[in-house]
Amino acid sequence: MPALGTFLLLSCFVVAAYAATACLAGARRQSTRLTESGIGAFYLVTALMSVASAIIMYAFVTDSYAIKYVDRYSDAAQPLLFKLTAYWGGLDGSIMFWVLLLSVFGAIAVRNSRESHRELIPYVVAVIAIVEMFFLFLMVVHNNPFETYLADIPPDGQGLNPLLQNVYMVIHPPSLYIGFVGMTIPFAFGMAALATGYLDDSWLRAVRRWTMVSWLFLSLGLTLGMIWAYEELGWGGYWGWDPVENAGLLPWFTATAFLHSVMVQERRGMLRVWNMTLVITTFFLTIFGTFMTRSGVVQSVHAFGEDKQLAFMFTAFMTVLLVVSFGLLIYRLPLLRARHELDSWISREAAFLANNWILLFSAIFVLFATMFPTLSEAVAGERLTVGPPFFNKWMLPIGLALLALTGIGPLLAWRKSTIDNLRYQFLWPVVAAVVTGGGLVALGVRVWSSGTCFALSAFVTATLVQEFVRGARVRQQYSGSDLVTSAIGLVARNQRRYGGYIVHLGIVLMALGFAGDGFKQEEQLLLKPGQSVTVGPYSVRHDGIAITQDAQKQMVTARMVAFRDGKEIGPIAPAKWFYNKRTEEPTTEVAIQRSIGYDLYVVLAGFDAQQQSATFHVVVNPLVNWIWVGFGILAIGTLIALLPERALATAAVKVPAGAATGSSTTVLLLLVLLGASAFPVHVHAQGHVEGASTVVVPMSPFEREMQGQIVCMCGTCGRQRLSECTCGTAEQMRVELAGLVKQGYTREQVLDYYVQKYGSQEPLAMPIDKGFNRLAWAVPYAVGVAGAIFAGAAAFRWSRRRHGPEAAPAVEATQAEAWQQKLDEELRDLD
Amino acid sequence: MTSTDSGGARAWQFFIVLGLVGATAAVWREPRFTRPEHLVLLSIGIVAAALAATALHRTLLPLVMPERVVGDARRSTRHLIALEREKKLVLRSIKELEFDKAMGKVAEPDFDEMVGRLRQRAVGLMQRIDAGEAGLRERIASDLAGLKTQKGGKKVSAQQCGQCRTLNDADARFCKTCGATL
Secondary structure, eight states: OHHHHHHHHHHHHHHHHHHHHHHHHHHHHTOHHHHHHHHHHHHHHHHHHHHHHHHHHHHHHTTOTTBHHHHHHOOTTSOHHHHHHGGGTSHHHHHHHHHHHHHHHHHHHHHHHTTTTTTTHHHHHHHHHHHHHHHHHHHHHTOOTTOBOSSOOOSSOOOOOGGGOSHHHHHHHHHHHHHHHHTHHHHHHHHHHHHHOOOSTHHHHHHHHHHHHHHHHHHHHHHHHHHHIIIIIOSSOSOOOOHHHHHHHHHHHHHHHHHHHHHHHHHHOOOHHHHHHHHHHHHHHHHHHHHHHHHOSSOOTTSOOOOHHHHHHHHHHHHHHHHHHHHHHHHTGGGGOOOOOOOOSSSHHHHHHHHHHHHHHHHHHHHHHHHHHHHHHHHTOOOBOOOHHHHHHHHHHHHHHHHHHHHHHHHSOSSOOOHHHHHHHHHHHHHHHHHHHHHHHHHTOOOHHHHHHHHHHHHHHHHHHHHHHHHHHHHHHHHOOOHHHHHHHHHHHOHHHHHHHHHHHHHHHHHHHHHGGGGOEEEEEEEOTTOEEEETTEEEEEEEEEEEEOSSEEEEEEEEEEEETTEEEEEEOOEEEEETTEEEEEEEEOEEEEOSSEEEEEEEEEEETTTTEEEEEEEEEETTHHHHHHHHHHHHHHHHHHSOTTTTGGGOOOOOTTOOOOOHHHHHHHHHHHHHHTOOSSTTOOOEEESSOOOSOOOOHHHHHHHTTBBOOSSSSOSOBTTTOOSHHHHHHHHHHHHHHHTTOOHHHHHHHHHHHHTSBTTBSSOOSSGGGHHHHHHHHHHHHHHHHHHHHHHHHHHHOOOOSOOOOOOOHHHHHHHHHHHHHHHHHHO | OOHHHHHHHHHHHHHHHHHHHHHHHHHHHOTTOOSHHHHHHHHHHHHHHHHHHHHHHHHHHHHHSOOOOOOSHHHHHHHHHHHHHHHHHHHHHHHHHHHHHHTTOSOHHHHHHHHHHHHHHHHHHHHHHHHHHHHHHHHHHHHHHHHHHHHHSSOOOOEEOTTTOOEEOTTOSBOTTTOOBO
């Protein structure tokens, strides 16, 4: 069976090579025989990869430990679901899964567009087949998942990493891979358009849906990754700016930029070169992200480990990719010239330009900050950490700027907005923002970033509500139906526009969830049976420890009771699980009490079975659930926008008059406001311990701040900050830090102490702004300013161009009248 | 659907049936398989192999089929299709502008100026499309005439109306559009 698997992978490589060659030759020679045969070979790759995938999964369920990959990622006690998903749990299998998905996606794309884009298809097949060949080559020469032991076949496997034995991890990687792989389709069509010279907007129409589908799956993958980190890693947060997380975020930024700028090309014929650049960049970043997580160039808690050979192969492929794609783009520049006209700087085009600049800056910044430790080590020979504080310093204002643009963009007209229009459009959204901001100040909220976020969220929400209401009223005037029917008809006739607005609403809800982090409260302390701790509105009482076991693991569970505002809300049971095969890597099973306003999040950090005492990390996370709700709304909006034109036309039926007009959105927003109104006025209220004896002295704000500035140096937790890490090393470092604070050390002295102790800046969550590391601080400014100058210069150049009206052939007045009538008829037909 | 496709469809049915028979036989012949997941994966593997056979057939079949000539009709219509798309884009821009105006986003003078420019462009495109279609019709007619000459051995040509420039059959006596005598 392993031999058959290896043979299939080899066959796939050969067949993919034939598909690429036959299609290219067929296209050049105008031979339908060769082209059709190449397309058939392309489908054959999909079928062969399906057989190979069935074989590897069969090997997993039948416990064939003769195959090294099965031995490394499975064992007899592993549940069936995790045996099946172990297929993509490791490096070799994940590459194979990548090729399977790419071949399936490619086959669907080619099948769908074969007739409508006949000239492009041979080149599309060739490009996708070449990408498949690269990954197949990796497997054949370096990462063969069917590689076997020559002797000493193990009786049982080593088992999948316990952290990955989680339902979110079953869907998270496939979602992310689908997002990554899906971006190959737009790239292939883009390359085909460049190769053939058919650079009208038809290729864009072919790829827009693919980009949206990929973007949706990328968003789903990132969100599932956040949920997994939140529930499985037990540090109280959901996004740690880990290199692997960032790898998924990079193409998300550029794909989002493309989805916006493509509208400018469709409506105004502008940004052709820019859109092609974004398509290439997005695909490149998917490959680069894969390279980052699999080559070991960056350190991460869930990267696949260091592999220099793989890094070299990826580097070679990426170099070829960049040279060929941008070479083609430069070669075709004369064909990509477009009528650039910017009627006004206060227009939707200009807003899209700003949005693209910010998104691209975000991608470049995240890429640079992620790679900076590697760069620093290569240039200055010093290992350092670029942690969440550094990322947040930049991404917080960037995120707020994007949120503001989310509200500003829809209020602007294409081409030009006047002062009167702006006043009419912005009045209510600005009022909503000011009232919200004022209300928060009155309530005593003093976290500027979260306050600004709430005010901007109110601004964007008011914008969206206004757009729906006014749009429905306009439609009502034309159709004569009631407001609800008009609103339904509005969405049905303008899925892209209003689906996009629903996506924006989802982004707003997610932003609210992120803003809640500013009000997070947490305590880490030792409790004996009978003792309790209060954090924010919650109290938890520790009642003892229970130790149980099953076939796979031993489970240490703390028995606790949770209270809210003094009322008991039920038992909670945070636990640590010690898997038999990996006792040195216990998993943290977090106990979470969810509600609309808050999450109570309790982690069992350490325990003493004899004393029945345990160390707990108790966190109160406000509004965190709005992130997940926001993603749900985002997905619904994307699906609406994805529907083909007029697909919802049947929905625009007459709804009985007097039908309920309250939307679920209103209800959701009310719930958010209710949750927000329950914010504690004193954000950093100290938790306090009650019971027989107080075990810990509450931390000073300075000590708490420093715990966020120093990272754990255990080497296995992914450099979490001391305030978040629950491992033993972090506990020792916290005690050490408390000692330094007690001795009266200043911030600089504490940082110097750790730099001296470890011989580098590695224990610091942010590089110190001096020497070579000054680059980390200077580059984002330079990139931001350069991008702004470039975008501004382009906009200035376009705004100075004024094309006269289309030179129409001279026609008589009567004929001109006839043409205008014909045009009016065509416009009526467009409805 | 091309002939290849129809052949493919038949092959697809044949290979899938073959795959299902193979999967059934494998399950029936292997008593050591006791767990359902084993049987399911084995069946999936065999059916996927049948699909691979279908795809192989689909790969080899075109190579033994006669070459289909791709004429330049498609290429000549492509320019028209591109113009048509550009026209649609301009029409959508006009509708978008009208909607924005109704929503109070665009001032009246700006709207008039911008929509006037867009309408001009749309009319220009419509005229170019019209001229292109006429040229295309002429080319198709002459191609057809050439084909008829090759087949029948006698020269046939289309004739154009002097009044409205419509192309008519070679043996027509009156114009099919304006009724003028040819």
